[in-house]
Amino acid sequence: MSRAAFSWAIRSRKAVYPAAPYDLLGEDPEKNVAAGTADPGHFRSIATTRFRRLGVVLASAVSALCVVALLAKPLRGFAPLPPLVIPEPNHFLEAYLNAHFDPGKDVVMWTMATGVSPSYVPSALNWNRRRAELEMPDTVVVFCLDRACLEECARAGLRAYGGYVKDEIHIPPPSHGRGKWLKRSGAERGHTMAYIKFKAMVDMAQTSFDSLFFETPIRRAADPETPSRRAADPRMPLQGDTFLTANPFDHMLSRDDDSWDVQFTEDGNYLLNFGWVFCRAKRKALVEFFAYALSRYLAHNEWDQQLLSKMVRRLGGREWFGEDGRGHWWLCDKIGLRMHMLPLDEVRSWTSFFALPPLTARTPEQFFPYHLEMYTLREDKPSPVMHHLSGVNFANREFYPKERGWATDIDGFYSTPRPILTGPAVTTSISAGAHYARLLHLVAARLDWGLQVPSHMTLTGRNSPNGPDWTYSRSWTRFISVEAAVTNGLDLLEHDFFAHAQKHAPALVLHDWSKRRIAVRLRDFADLDELIAYLERLDVPRKRGSVIELLGFDEPLCKARTWRLDAASVRTVSPAYRHIPMCRSFHAVNIAD
Incomplete structure (x- = not known):
């Protein structure tokens, strides 16, 4: 069974x-x-x-x-609550917040980040800049988990709090003896990060400030007590990242509304999602809730959303949709906690899992698409207030926001003119399509140019010698992995780069940059060495915006499909570009890899 x-x-x-x-x-x-x-x-x-x-x-x-x-x-999942032990208020945190904000006016928006490679301070910086674009209050604080984060935040002009630097605070060891399944589940984000997050939630709830926690991605620390390949493998999914498309405070219950103590987003697998939490200050029930959760985590090392969902049940949680049937609450009667739930994408087929009212009776707006499930919104649906990338690997997390227009001008990405290599969409076989992608990456890396990915490809193939032929037309990144480019530092640009750059660079600069194009026909060259030599003779100015187009890859007379990619001219380039893999599941609709 x-x-x-x-x-x-x-x-x-x-x-x-x-x-x-x-x-x-x-x-x-x-x-x-x-x-x-x-x-x-x-x-x-x-x-x-x-x-x-x-x-x-x-x-x-x-x-x-x-x-x-x-x-x-009693069922293990509904065991008696642990003894309520509320940690002492964090006076250092309270003093830090009082030095920067007004408790009667400001909502502290906070996240956690590491600065050790790969650094996630840029994600926090992107969030803060998007906050400024949306004219939200300047109240963002990064809770740094290492000294590198503090230093990077200082350089970027971000407020940073150093009270949770993991090497400088006491972190209790993870629990043992609960079975491999629970250990593995609880260890997904790493014991260190999970403990600090629960502890910070208790500490923030005891301050004088209303607060909004938002996730930025965090690479889990390697915990010797809970070994996991996630600790060493940058391809593994990370904690989620959030991206705003509107001011979220306009779409949540206001601070003037006294019907709530905390606001969570709904979740597809659990009662709530732990990546977006809007909390009241000094609410006794909320402090007790997070204190119980911290005690439970220390006892059982359990996955945070699973743990919190069980906590709601243990605390007498009952679901309520408001007097008009248009809201969604969980009410924990044992401690008097009122949890308002922010709605997910309402086209979700599992909405009935939560016994929600008919969609016509609910608010028409969605708060965020759960775990990017998935990737293309219906044309008749408004853009969600907030997008949540969760279970998405580092490379896709870095590039996907650029494709969707959520990225800001960090390090002059959109406002700094430079040479860009690109190519048109092609129609070819799957093996030739992979060769085309590797060729573009090798040339861009060899010449230290940016690479603007083509819009899409149409690929053909056959799964077996006697199987039926297939043809799929997909966007470029549905076919081609971005991992090699992102992890090796290639300046990778989305297809809609110039449209997205309009918010960040003068129109005249972008116009000249996008129109200054050099067309290069691949059929004019016998091999990759000849092409590289020709492109070097062009002597494209390094600080001048130019677009170099490699044309004709899928033309009948073009021999580029058979070029050796280990040519002498590119042997100093990372071999990762010669072996860029195709994405899995490109045949599926609306599933990005």
Whole structure:
């Protein structure tokens, strides 16, 4: 029986027994033996089979006793609450906030970041600049988890608080003995980061300031007690990142509305999402909620959203949709906590999982698309107030916001003219399409130019020698991985770069830059060395905006599809560009890799 089925049986108080081996095989082995068709590797004799039957009976009896024992004791998922231990107020944090903000006026918007490579301070800086574009108050603070973050924030002009630098505070060791499944679940973001996040939530709730926590991505620290390949592999998903398209305070319950203590976003798998939390100051119920959660985490090292969802249930949580049926709350009666839930994308098929009212009865706006699920919004739907990238690897997290127009002009990305290599959309085979992508990357890296990705490709192929032909037309990054470019520092530009740059650079500069183009026909060259030599002779000015286009890759007479990519002229370039992989699931609709 699967873990999910067994868990459902226990929670629904139904005794479900494991199926007998005969049921699983769909046949009676004794009859097969008599007929001479039994597998001798499984059933050696009638006597052996009878012993197996006896074993099945005993196993069923033991299973029944286990189920009865489980039903007679409290469920592990709904165990009694731990003792309420509220940490002492963090006077250093209170003093820091009072030195910068007005508790009667300001909402402190805070996040956590690391500065160790890869640094996530740029994500916080991007969020802060977008806040300024939306004319939101200047109240962002970065809670730094290392000294490198503090130094980078100082250079970027970001406020940073150093009270949670992980090497300078006491962090209790993670719990043990809860089984591999819970350890693995709780360790996904790393014990260090998870503990600091819960502790900071308790500390902030005890200050005099209303606060909004927003996620920026954080690379989990390597915890010796909870080893995980996520600690060392930059391709693994990270904690989520949030991007604003509107002022979120215009779309949440206001501070003047006294019907709430905390506002969470809904979640597809749990009762709430822990990546966006709008909190009242000094609300006793909210302080107790986060203190209980911190105690629970220290005891069980549990995945944060799973932990908080269980906390709501333990605290007598009941769902309420408001007097008009258009809202959504969870009310924790045991401590008097009122949790207002911000709506997800309402086209989600699992909305009925939460027993929500009909969509026509709900507010028409969505707050954010859950975990970017997924990637293309319906044309008749407004853009969400906030997008949440979660479970997305570092490279895609860096480039995807540029494609969607959420990025700002960090380090002059949009306002600094420079040479850019690009190419047109092509129609070709899947192997030639991969060769085209690798060629563009190698040339751009060799000449230290930016690479503006083409809009899309149309690729053809066949899954097996005798299988049917297929053709897919997808955007460039649905086919081609951006990981090599991002992790090796290639200046990678989205196809709509010049449209997005209009907010950040003078119109005349962008006009001259985008119109100053040099067309290069690939069919005019015998190999990659000849092409590189020609492009070097162009002597394109390094500080002048230019666009160099490589044309004709998919023309019949073009031999570039057969060029060797280990040519002498590019041997100093990272070999990662010669082996750029195709993305998985490019055949699926609306799934980005």
